[in-house]
Amino acid sequence: MSGGDGTIFALASGAGLAAIAVMRLSGSESGAVLAALCGGPLPATRVATLRRLWNHDGDMLDQAVVLWLPGPNTYTGEDSAELHLHGGRAVTEAVAETLVTLGIRPAEPGEFTRRAFLNGKLDLVQAEAVHDLVSAETDAQRRQALRQLNGALGDLYRDWSDRLRTVLAQQEALIDFPDEDLPPDVEAALLATMAELATAIGAHLNDDRRGEKLRDGLFFAISGPPNVGKSSLMNALADRDVAIVSPIPGTTRDVLEARVVLGGVPVTMVDTAGLRDAEDAIEAEGVRRGQARTRDADLVIHVAQAGSPWPDIPMDRTNLLVANKSDLGGPGPVGALRVSALTGQGLDELRGVLSARARAMTETAGAPPLTRQRHRAALESALLHIQAAQAVDLPELRGEDLRLALRALGRITGHVGVEDILDTLFSQFCIGK
Numbered sequence: 476m477s478g479g480d481g482t483i484f485a486l487a488s489g490a491g492l493a494a495i496a497v498m499r500l501s502g503s504e505s506g507a508v509l510a511a512l513c514g515g516p517l518p519a520t521r522v523a524t525l526r527r528l529w530n531h532d533g534d535m536l537d538q539a540v541v542l543w544l545p546g547p548n549t550y551t552g553e554d555s556a557e558l559h560l561h562g563g564r565a566v567t568e569a570v571a572e573t574l575v576t577l578g579i580r581p582a583e584p585g586e587f588t589r590r591a592f593l594n595g596k597l598d599l600v601q602a603e604a605v606h607d608l609v610s611a612e613t614d615a616q617r618r619q620a621l622r623q624l625n626g627a628l629g630d631l632y633r634d635w636s637d638r639l640r641t642v643l644a645q646q647e648a649l650i651d652f653p654d655e656d657l658p659p660d661v662e663a664a665l666l667a668t669m670a671e672l673a674t675a676i677g678a679h680l681n682d683d684r685r686g687e688k689l690r691d692g693l694f695f696a697i698s699g700p701p702n703v704g705k706s707s708l709m710n711a712l713a714d715r716d717v718a719i720v721s722p723i724p725g726t727t728r729d730v731l732e733a734r735v736v737l738g739g740v741p742v743t744m745v746d747t748a749g750l751r752d753a754e755d756a757i758e759a760e761g762v763r764r765g766q767a768r769t770r771d772a773d774l775v776i777h778v779a780q781a782g783s784p785w786p787d788i789p790m791d792r793t794n795l796l797v798a799n800k801s802d803l804g805g806p807g808p809v810g811a812l813r814v815s816a817l818t819g820q821g822l823d824e825l826r827g828v829l830s831a832r833a834r835a836m837t838e839t840a841g842a843p844p845l846t847r848q849r850h851r852a853a854l855e856s857a858l859l860h861i862q863a864a865q866a867v868d869l870p871e872l873r874g875e876d877l878r879l880a881l882r883a884l885g886r887i888t889g890h891v892g893v894e895d896i897l898d899t900l901f902s903q904f905c906i907g908k
């Protein structure tokens with residue numbers, strides 16, 4: 476089984492100083508290269524074995540735990556090996572140099588996973604999950620990626636493909652054998668399946684982008700007039716000084732961002748420039764950008780000063796009212812959270828409310844959620860073709876739309892024509908994955 480040209484190697488662990496660095500090899504030369512590097516016979520299959528590693532001049536490179544992993548039961552499906560080296564840069568570089576002299580080459584980004592896909596070890600949705608798992612910053616993201624890696628999402632899409640394929644076969648039978656004794660309800664049954672599929676795909680698409688939001692992170696804007704303490708609040712929530720806090724109104728001239736984790740969801744908090752009449756061009760630009768960011772936000776945190784006039788804002792799931800400077804006294808409007816960025820009063824409650832909102836926007840129940848724009852685009856196309864097939868006057872014309880819908884679904888898991896997207900997709904991976 477071969478998934479690509481030649482045998483490749485890469486550091487699978489992160490670069491930089493570490494106790495151990497894992498170098499991974501994959502391809503038909505892995506065994507021969509490992510034996511040459513160890514200067515002796517291959518260790519027993521799948522047994523971690525301590526060996527000395529040598530370069531071509533007979534200099535010892537390192538003393539390492541090595542693993543010989545013959546295919547096809549490996550990550551890539553090919554013969555593979557792992558070298559658990561001492562983690563220093565000089566060691567990993569010397570070993571890499573020797574591997575090149577032994578005739579193998581450094582891997583491209585994502586090349587191991589690409590080979591796993593090409594050798595049928597993973598479908599495309601699972602390959603994407605590997606990337607998401609490696610990039611996961613929070614627990615909720617990790618769980619979503621693992622679920623996708625386990626194949627639940629791919630299974631859902633394959634189940635839809637299988638049902639659509641059956642519909643297509645029945646439709647062809649109706650056309651090819653109109654005079655045969657097909658059961659009278661075949662047409663009704665296939666129309667019913669098409670309607671079920673359209674409903675299921677529509678519901679999956681219409682999920683408020685929950686899975687995609689968890690994967691990409693949410694976006695909360697902090698908005699309000701100058702000097703009410705927006706920057707101070709953002710610093711307090713982010714636990715570090717990201718925004719410039721100043722008693723001079725309008726100091727925040729641009730959009731400042733901080734990444735925080737709320738309720739297991741990564742959230743980019745954006746402190747918008749004081750939304751007031753700008754006095755100079757730079758500030759005007761800051762206000763303009765702030766307004767644009769506020770429009771895109773999943774949640775706008777409207778800040779005002781306790782005791783001051785209160786903006787007229789609907790209390791809905793995209794808005795939250797916060798009365799800052801509660802330490803100065805003065806009544807806050809009904810429904811607003813009273814906090815003080817200065818004393819910390821009410822901040823835990825604010826964090827709790829923000830976490831609950833973040834969870835509510837990303838939580839999914841039942842079937843695994845849609846996680847990528849690539850899948851969304853393919854599903855939208857599949858749904859349009861199914862709907863077109865439902866709408867045709869002549870049953871003979873259904874076949875073409877059903878075929879196009881099937882093709883769109885197949886592109887998600889990588890079962891049909893995906894050569895054009897492989898380069899883009901795997902180049903997003905790190906080297907060594």
Ligand code: GDP
Pocket residue numbers: 700701702703704705706707708719720721722724725726727749799800801802803814815816817818
């Ligand atoms: P922004 O323009 O809305 O971003 O406001 P800043 O965060 O720059 O704060 C403006 C001023 O209000 C600064 O002098 C802060 O120290 C002060 N300030 C911020 N939060 C509080 C608070 O909760 N209580 C009091 N007393 N002062 C605050």
